[in-house]
Amino acid sequence: MESNGGDAFRILEEIETLKAAKSDIEHRIANLQVQIGGVAVEEMTDSILCPPISTNDAGFGHGLSPEMVYRYSRQLLLPSFGVKGQSNLLKSSILVVGAGGLGSPALLYLAACGVGRLGIVDHDDVELNNMHRQIIHTEAYIGQSKVKSAAAACRAINSTIDIVEHREALRTSNALEIVRKYDIVIDATDNLPSRYMISDCCVVLGKPLVSGAALGLEGQVHYLAVC
Structure with a gap:
């Protein structure tokens, strides 16, 4: 019984860890979406901070719309890529x-x-x-x-x-x-x-x-x- 109780405790700890990671990713995506509009984002880590870009400056007639932010969200989270990298790709x-x-x-x-x-x-x-x-x-x-x-x-x-x-x-x-x-x-x-x-x-x-x-x-x- 003690072993089962210990396993349950470890599982609950892992669930909480995953929830925290999910919340952090959602927060970072939200910050990037705000940044697209040129609004200053506070309390972002230096690893994901990119210069704001205009939604009108995306090359070949395509703006980095909220839909595009969602489409490319996984690569936007890469520290060495971010919004600037995606903007360069579009151009x-x-x-x-x-x-x-x-x-x-x-x-x-x-x-x-x-x-x-x-x-x-x-x-x-x-x-x-x-x-x-x-x-x-x-x-x-x-x-x-x-x-x-x-x-x-x-x-x-x-x-x-x-x-x-x-x-x-x-x-x-x-x-x-x-x-x-x-x-x-x-x-x-x-x-x-x-x-x-x-x-x-x-x-x-x-x-x-x-x-x-x-x-x-x-x-x-x-x-x-x-x-």
């Missing part, structure tokens, strides 16, 4: 070249986290043998453009961001024109000529490049910043 633009095995998860996460403008480049159509690894596509889009399929999936996750569809191959004749419109480029292609061309474009235009590759059970990723 940013990223081009993903390739909507296949590498581009699929990248596009889904970028759309979900709130990148303001997301460009997709691919000239292929969705095929049945894409289904097991190119997770952004569904059977309903087999035979249709991968860009169309990927754009639909991104909009389904986050309707507040701008999706730009480039249903064409990236070639020397159009690469500079397309790449110059974005802040960052993600190379998710699967062939060396395309990789070299994308890298050259980023060097010429001074764009940061994130390049990923996968073969079998191995993969690698590189970030290249133009100095």
Whole structure:
């Protein structure tokens, strides 16, 4: 009986601890919501304090509304991210070249986290043998453009961001024109000529490049910043 009583006491203590943690998270979210309106927030810890931003200053026509604060609340709580980080995301633009095995998860996460403008480049159509690894596509889009399929999936996750569809191959004749419109480029292609061309474009235009590759059970990723 004493053992059962001790277990019950520990469980009650854990319940109270969880309640306190829940209350603290709700308080921090409320403080962030007040901060969005530009109202000074008192008694916030330095780890989550971010400069107030205007709801009219969110980039690409999207304000950081109360609904967006709730949508992104979990990442807004990150000490190194906060409201300023989310505001910067909304003002940013990223081009993903390739909507296949590498581009699929990248596009889904970028759309979900709130990148303001997301460009997709691919000239292929969705095929049945894409289904097991190119997770952004569904059977309903087999035979249709991968860009169309990927754009639909991104909009389904986050309707507040701008999706730009480039249903064409990236070639020397159009690469500079397309790449110059974005802040960052993600190379998710699967062939060396395309990789070299994308890298050259980023060097010429001074764009940061994130390049990923996968073969079998191995993969690698590189970030290249133009100095």
